[in-house]
Amino acid sequence: MKVAPDPSRRSHASRRAILAAALDLVGEVGYTKLSIEGIATAAGVGKQTIYRWWPSKGSLLFDAFLTLAGDEQDGATAGLPDTGDLETDLKLVLRTTVAELNDPRYDLPMRALHTEIVHDPALAADYAKRLDEPMRELKKERLRAAQRAGQLAEDANLDVAVDLLFGPILNRWLQRTGPLTPEYAGQVVETALRGLRPREP
Amino acid sequence: MKVAPDPSRRSHASRRAILAAALDLVGEVGYTKLSIEGIATAAGVGKQTIYRWWPSKGSLLFDAFLTLAGDEQDGATAGLPDTGDLETDLKLVLRTTVAELNDPRYDLPMRALHTEIVHDPALAADYAKRLDEPMRELKKERLRAAQRAGQLAEDANLDVAVDLLFGPILNRWLQRTGPLTPEYAGQVVETALRGLRPREP
Missing domain, CATH: 1.10.357.10 (Tetracycline Repressor, domain 2)
Structure with a gap:
């Protein structure tokens, strides 16, 4: 059964914890040694929670970097400032x-x-x-x-x-x-x- | 006893073989796993031959890169072309x-x-x-x-x-x-x- 992301506050907090754990861990151990299991443990969630939202560690890491880039709206990015100058x-x-x-x-x-x-x-x-x-x-x-x-x-x-x-x-x-x-x-x-x-x- | 680099042709050939082996190996295994022993084996020389000329793998690798940059005159580098344009x-x-x-x-x-x-x-x-x-x-x-x-x-x-x-x-x-x-x-x-x-x- 496919489960759609839960829009509740708790689900949002889990998502943020997973993205933050992915960034922490990749900085510590590098991409090669980064594992979904390690991220799940660090974020305090089950592996299945991660797999429900992301198909691979690559897709998870890219979402984490998009978050870092100041964007949490599923991939859409804000434009550059335009003051006219x-x-x-x-x-x-x-x-x-x-x-x-x-x-x-x-x-x-x-x-x-x-x-x-x-x-x-x-x-x-x-x-x-x-x-x-x-x-x-x-x-x-x-x-x-x-x-x-x-x-x-x-x-x-x-x-x-x-x-x-x-x-x-x-x-x-x-x-x-x-x-x-x-x-x-x-x-x-x-x-x-x-x-x-x-x-x- | 300190032995000065041998200026003979054989010595020059060894030096080139060592620099070439260092470049080959660092590309294959990365800097962290690069060892003087591995370079010596690949170059067909003894470890002592390498240590006679280079104090560390870092110094050897940099000489290898200087060679790659087209310069084999112990660190001196040629200037950029100047045709006036x-x-x-x-x-x-x-x-x-x-x-x-x-x-x-x-x-x-x-x-x-x-x-x-x-x-x-x-x-x-x-x-x-x-x-x-x-x-x-x-x-x-x-x-x-x-x-x-x-x-x-x-x-x-x-x-x-x-x-x-x-x-x-x-x-x-x-x-x-x-x-x-x-x-x-x-x-x-x-x-x-x-x-x-x-x-x-």
Whole structure:
């Protein structure tokens, strides 16, 4: 018998406990050693409770990361802020990202996910489909709005733009090649945007 | 008794065999499971031969990566090409990097190094000091020459510039978020340089 998720408060609390346990554990033991059994024990629920909601540890972990990304509405993600000023909005987004990556609660699970992706092409494809592509589309939507507002060159390649804006933060965090500060985030936005703005006529 | 490295041809062949074995093995088993003993066996030399030249597996591996980077002159690295045209030179460098990252011989050991760095702050510090910083300095030297030639803004932050130019390639390779092509390398250079060029007066 298939049981639909219980919308009660208790069910919601279990769900949150499972997602939190998955993030804690993946940071501690890595993706390979992460098990549904271990997550169930840490969350204080039965394995069947987890299997009722998630078919695999991969799907559970991705929901956990979506939660971490500030989204708990089953996969739908909020757009980037749009105050009408692209530079201000991007600086806000990148500085928030910097603050999250510097938060020890996020640091270990995010590192675990990123290194598993590097070695596991199937997980990388899942990551691309479930996390990178939807997030990238939201970023490109904000950049398209900036193009309509004349703040970004009409012919800018938006995939390259996303990579130039968001890639350096991720690299510096992963490789610890320099301090990951709000100032650095601001400089990345300023330099990248100078290259992306409409050329003077 | 301390024995200085033997400059004979046989010694040079052993050294190359050891470096090649280290790269092969780290790609196969990862940095954690990499052992001097395993490298010695694979290279057909005694463990003492390795310890005579390298104090640790870390120092051996970094020499192996420096070899991979096309440099076998004990740590000294060649500068970036300088034809006088920054865009042409950077496109050449980034397209060469793309070709190397797409080469299966480099792919696995480089992934192993990058993921170990992500989880091991001590190795990250060693990587920063022995590989990233010297390479970064060479890149910045080329950018400084471009500043003197009026091809780059005087006030460009050169660390941010290096990150914008080289980071996106590394990310796309590690995360497989899109095809790593020479065309992509060219677009990254063009977009980043538009942001870094001197502003029109």
